[in-house]
Structure formats: C-alpha cells, structure tokens
Amino acid sequence: MVLSGVGVVSAQEGVVTHDCLLEPHMLVDLSSPVPGVIASINADRGDHVKKGAAVVQLESSEERAIVNLNQAELAFGEKTVSRNHELYRQNLISAQELDELKLKSELSRLELAVARTRLARKRITSPVSGVVVERLMDPGEYVGELPMLKIAALDPIHVEAVLPKELFGTVQPGMEAEVSLEAPVGGEHQARVAVVDQVVDAASGTFGIRLLLPNPDNRIPAGIKCRLRLIGKEL
Template sequence: MKTTVVLIISAIMSCGLAVLSPKSLAAEPIELEGLIEPYLVVNVGSSVPGILDMVKVDRGDLVKKGQVLARLQDKVERANLALARARARMKSTIAARRARLDYAQRRQQRMESLFKKKAIPFEEMDEFRTNTVLAEMELADAVENIGLAELEYKRSVEVVKRMTIYSPITGVVMERFLTAGEYVEDQPVLKLAQIDPLNVEVYAPVEIFGSIKTGMQASVIPEAPIGGSYPAKVVIVDQVVDAASGTFGVRLEIPNPEYQLPAGLKCVVVFAQPR
C-alpha cells in the first residue's frame, strides 16, 4: 500500500503538477454570471380617487424627479380653492368689529365719568360695560374666523396639489396602465424605473463566501450585442446563505449617467482579487 502511494506522488511530480494553496486560489479573478437590473422600480398612482384628465407620458419616455406625469379632473377642487381664497382675504368683518369695539370703548369712557358723578344709574353703566365686552368678543370671533378661513385655503391648496401626479424619481417609463378618462383609485397609473445607477444582481457559490466584500471593484461585461466592460462597485453582500442552492447574493452598482446600458441584460462580473 505504501509503495502504491509513493508511486502516485512520483507520477504527479513527474508530470509537473502542483497542488494550489488557498492563497494562490484566492488570487485568481472570480467570474460570475449576473443580471443588470434597474436601481429602483416604482409604481406611481394617485393619493386620491378620481378620473384622469390627462397622462402626459408614455412607455419609453424619460422623466425627471418632480415632473408632472398625470392630472386628475379638478374643476370642483379648484372652485373650492377660489372660494377659500376669497374667504381668507375678507378683512371687512374684522374692520367692522374693530370699529364697533372702538366706539364701545369711547362711549364707556364717557359714561364712566358720568357714573362717577352719579349722573347715570348703575344699570345703565353696566349696560355700557357689557356692550364693550361683547364688542371685544365679536372682534375675537371675527379674527378666529379669518384664521379658520386661511387654514381652509391651505387645505384646498393641498387638495388641488394632490390631483396632480408627479414623478418621484429620474428615470424612464416602463409601462402605462391607464389613460385619460379612466377612473383611478387603488391601481397604479405608471411604472417607472431609475436606471442611473444600475444594479447588478449576482448569486455566488458558498465556497467563495468571504472573498467578496462591500466596496470591492469589479468589471461588468454585458452580453452581446452590447458588450464592453463597465466598472462597478459591490454595495451589498448577503450574510445569509440560501441552503437549497448553496449560494449567497451580491449586489453591485454601475454608474449610468448617459443611459448607455439598458436594464434587463445578462452579464459576466469579474472580481479582481488582491494578490
């Protein structure tokens, strides 16, 4: 038995083969297959139910964050807004109540001097004092009503704003679900994708767990006919291994400011290992 083992070792050495150490294996580049995906996919709908008045974009259109995408019919809401604005600007009631209070205060002062001289009875003096108090309360009520009208105006402004659908991201329209004239409530109107940067999702075998770390640089080679090589950085390394497949997830980011790369491509990711 010992003779057989010696003969096998001699045969391996005579063929010029050598056993690779773990360090030499770690120095080899790691190549894995991956999939290029959008950085973010968003279903955009309305926060309030209503009938779509217009949808200003369609599939394939580029959109910017804050851009108007669609608008619901809002004639009633705008009429309520105009009414609330008019009420909030009505200052005549306050002016009238303030003038009445000034008059009541002046009259009370005159009557106070007469009351001190006992020229008028207490009942009459009490009436003037009560009229002044009532005038003060009426003025306070008018001021409060204007405050409520201003709050109602602000609420109406927000209601009208909610009738307009804005883009939450800068990206591209993936799909349009509804068009003008259709009722929207709980369903999305559009699906948007942010494609700068792009994500690359890779599933690596558990044997190389620990070799790939966040912050590592890699090269992404998309499938034909796109081709080329694009720099990417590891941003996520899953710390939980999938027992069924014996793999763990890795996510990389690729800058894509000019939208040169489309999402949905298969690719090969090459991780350059430090030697």
C-alpha cells in the same frame, strides 16, 4: 435568467469572471393617492421622467372652484377684520366681537390650506427619476387603487450576481468590480459591491451579491446580461 454562480477563467491567467444581470434600482407602480377620473397623462412608454415631474393630472374642476371660493372668503374676512380694528379703537365693538372676526378669518385661512392640499393631490408626480416601462391607463378612465404607470429607476442600476459558497467571506461591501456588458450595449464599467447575502443557498451552494453601477444618463438598460470581475481579489 438563471445565474449559475460558476466562475469562468478567461484567457488572462488568474482572472475569473462571473455571470451577472442588470436590474432596475427600483420599479415603481405609480398609483393615485385619491380616486378620480384621469384628465391627462404626460408620460408614455419609453419616456424619461424626472423625480417630482407631473406625470398624471386628475379631473379637478370642483377642487379648483373650492380653492377660489376659499380665497375669496379669506380676502373678505381679512378686510372685515381690518375695518373692525378701527371700530374697536373707537369702542364701537367689543374685544370679543373683534376676536370672533379674527377667528373666522383664521378658519378661512385653514380651509384654504386644506382645499389647496386636496387640489394638489389631483396632480400626481413621479417619485423617482427613471424610464416609463408601461402605461396602464388612459385619459377618461377612473383610477382607484390600481397603478397608472410603471417606472423603472435606473441610476444607479443594480448588478445582480451569484457566487460559489467557497468565496463567502472574501467579498465585502465597498469592493470594486469591473462589469462587462453583452452586445449590443457592450463596454466595461466600474461598479461597487453594496450587498452581500448572509445566507448561503444549501441546494446550489451559492450566495448572492448586489453591486451598484452609476448610470446618470439612463443609457444602460436593465435586463442586460453581463460578466463581472471583482478587483483586488483572485476570484
């Protein structure tokens, strides 16, 4: 959609509205931090996902086995240190020997932490709350750098508008606006100016602004055309 930047005077005298368009707050191409084979995908096109929710699981049997091995080694090392404390008190082993056993146990603890981190990286979570707009891969496929899901964050939703240069300097961040959505969504909503471009386009004689419209339930979709009226100014 091309926004003209030309205001339209409504039947109500002195009220001017401007074309606008709703866009996602953020559009995320979700990829994996590590390569691997997809074991399962827990989200599909149109699904709502929460920030931090597991949406993709990579095959991780080897990583789980290593974690189990490291856990066993750590448990054995801790028991060995505990038993040898008594031998040290009885002067049956030296302080150096006991320190070496403690070091081995601590190294096992660190190896377990590394193994758990590698296992956790096979579980990919959503970095945002939003809606899945595209699923790009399926279980069994190998994932490298390419994205697996595309997620749109819709709260708050962006309201993009283009205004004539004559209004430059009269619109400030924090200014409120009334946004009327086109059918079939419809309705009027309150938004607030977040960004005012500081460069005027010489060819069109316009500048852009962005408003934030609260959308906690993700009920308002992106891509909807709208009209906005800046409150408190005869614009």
